[in-house]
Amino acid sequence: MSASPLTDEQVAELAEILDRDLRGLERSMRVTDEAMRPVELDQTAVGRLSRIDSLQNQGLTRNLQEREQAKLGLLVAALRRLESGTYGVCTECGGGIAFGRLLVVPETPTCAECAP
Ligand SMILES: [Zn+2]
Known part of the structure; x- marks a missing residue:
């Protein structure tokens, strides 16, 4: 019933x-x-320079956190599609997503053609 090309x-x-x-x-x-x-x-034990270091590190960490949250969203959505049996079906065009692509990016919602 689904268009998934996957076994x-x-x-x-x-x-x-x-x-x-x-x-x-x-x-x-x-x-x-x-x-x-x-x-x-x-x-008082921490000098100004190391404070700047810490703040800078937090900036980098915030970027990382945003990336992690974005990936989490994709993973959860992929797991939902697994549950509903639509995993491997492109959410854009409804075509099948190649197994090779899913092995590399298993959380992807789209086929290679529809990828942003
Ligand atoms: Zn597509």
């Missing part, structure tokens, strides 16, 4: 990769959360 074995393999990616992402997001704790601005 059951391929879907199972990709489901495993998605699951692993999700768990790895959850772990790294916890680490990022730690790094996002507010910088102590009144620490």
Whole structure:
């Protein structure tokens, strides 16, 4: 009933990769959360330069956090499509997404042609 070109074995393999990616992402997001704790601005032991360093690091961490959140959104959406049996179907054109593409980016919602 779905237009997915994937075999059951391929879907199972990709489901495993998605699951692993999700768990790895959850772990790294916890680490990022730690790094996002507010910088102590009144620490007398910490000089101004290292304070600037910390703030700069937080800027980088914020970028990372945004990327992680974007990836999380894609992973969750992919897992929903797995549940509903529409995984491997391009959300743009409704065509099948190649297995090779899904192996590289299993969370992608679109085929190579519709990719932004
Ligand atoms: Zn497409």
